[in-house]
Amino acid sequence: MKKEIQLTIDGNTIQVPEGTTILKAAESIGIKIPTICYHDYCTANALCRICVVEIEGSRTLIPSCVAKVSSDMQVKTKSERVIKSRKTILEMLVSSIDLSESPEILNMIDEYEANPSRFPDAERREHAVIDDNPMFIRDYEKCILCWRCVQVCAEDAQYTFAINFSGRGYETQINTFYEKPLPETSCVFCGQCIGVCPTGALKPKREWLLQDGYQPEEIMLLTRTQRKKKTKSSARPSSGGSHE
């Protein structure tokens, strides 16, 4: 039996078992803290910083997805500092990344009244769609670097270690080793990374082609090379980006 810890969240004093994260403790009394990179079945890394909360006496805001509860902690999940920070972080994300297929984040932007054009001159992440295998495409313009795909590919699930990070700072992105096409890596096409991707940056090939305007029977008929030729000759109205 684990020791019970008493703490206060937004004025509600509660008891939770030792080792619980602030996020889960808040959830247990119905207080929802927004999350982006957090996933119940992935290792939490506290990197999107949307789940930050204010803890009395702490200089910085604390990411609730990894921070554990401690005795007599005074947590505020909606203080002014917290709200402002979340809003700015959302503005940072939307100014640099294509979030058009991330409904959860778009909802958050509405909820926090974040201004999508706060940084109008910001450099946007630009990347051509990578279409290097028959199973799924990678559209890193939509990637928010939540790490979930890398983690399920590694110790969180599959242990294949096919993808990792390249570049640093603003240039950081998910990549294969030496930027090799996926079929030349250790990738086993298990599809777990697609399952955890929150923004549509990873997408099954068929879904992508359907969105691109192809009919199911067309997709069955076309080989990859033919499809390429076809895209070139007939400009389709809603092109999903350049192929490779």
Added chain:
Amino acid sequence: MPNFNHPDMYQALFSDIKTNTPIKSPVYEKSGEIAAPTPKEIRVVLRNYGKIDPENINEYISQDGYQALLTCLTSYSPEQVIQVITDSGLRGRGGAGFPAGKKWQFTKNSPGEIKFVVCNADEGDPGAFMNRRVLEDDPHAVIEGMVIAAYAIGATQGYVYCRAEYPQAVRRMNIALKQARELGLLGKNIMATGFDFDIEVRMGAGAFVCGEETALMASIEGHRGEPRPRPPFPAVSGLWGKPTNINNVETFANVPQIILKGAEWFASMGTEKSKGTKTFALAGDVNHTGLIEVPLGISLREIVYDVGGGIKNNKGFKAVQTGGPMGGCLPEDYLDTPVDYEALAAAGSIMGSGGMIVMDEDTCMVDIARFFMDFIQDESCGKCTPCRVGTHSMLEILTRICEGKGKDGDIEELEHLSKVTRINSLCGLGQGAPNPVESTLKHFREEYEAHIYEKRCPAKVCRDLVQFSIIEDDCTGCMVCARNCPVEAIEGEKKQPHSIDPEVCIKCGICYNVCLFEAVVRQSE
């Protein structure tokens, strides 16, 4: 390895080496190349600098080297060693200033059979080379400090994480490790006392963020050098999940001296909360740049004027940046700030690992903020959003201001982004990133306003806001400027006044620098 079976035999060996190793005079007494310490300096960490051959262990031993280790192993219990370090008031020299004794105690108290000692030698601040000097000129002092720490906390393996850009330091460290092993001062059964500890050198691949302790450990483990959230702190779960004690090179180099001369001696230097000495790499516009070691509590004014010899070319002082790229820029009013951890933090800067850049009146503070933000956003690992995007956004705004495209609201936006990046970032890099911006905004706000509202750079540095011209009356027509101009923007006959074509001029400033008659002028109006 000598066939010694009792620590006393080591004592005899040390005495023997001491009598047989001739005492040399320091290099700076023989050659003018290395400056002797100024009266305000005290050399503790750098005591052997220029004095001993770092590739000869006997010369280190002749300077009471490894005596502290022998004392610890034979007469002190681990608790007593930690007590001495705690009493001395030694604080982490990497910059944060966490009490070293406390850190050792935490690591010692953490349950676990296997513990590690790591030396952070990933000195990445531009223009800083304090740790490099210690590693290159006195590697044994670091080794001795690490072995003492290992004995105190019960560690069996140590790592020196040194950046690959210091090949000489890595080479000398490896030589020192080999010599220490041969004498039985490292490895199995150290000094015949039954204590086992060995050290390996690991090289970093040149990422600034790897100086952050959790990123450094990730790098040693073979992962991408990225920080992780703390807690758990390394003292509880560090390298490969084992309790790990990480200290800076300078912290370890202080340890043998503290053991030998006592905690009271060390605590007699410095201020109430910051004891001992600190090395700084004094750089920028002072007459004597270079490595200095001063007692803590000395004022910035003494460092700039007494140790550094004042500002170059009799120019006026503008600001001093302490603590490397993430430090704040302090103006003249703050020159009497004592150099200790708390006072610098209160002034809006940091102690840092020892970078200190002095700037004269010709420095544009907006340009300085832009420069450091460029460095930081480049070195950000890209893991957390505020640091990855926030520093980039701040750089975009600062660049815009320097280019004369600043707009109303930019200052407020910078303040807001600084705040968000500071309180939300994952590690010290992002949390410290806004320091140069915030401190310059606080102390030199009028310069930002001049850039934004008057499109003018008061220091005449920002290229897009400066015009070059030639004063006809002062020009002798010597043609030096015209010959040096890379774009042939300067016209004029020999012995006739020259003129600059503003359409062609790329504002490189070469003509301004080469003119012998001060006829070329910069204007920003």
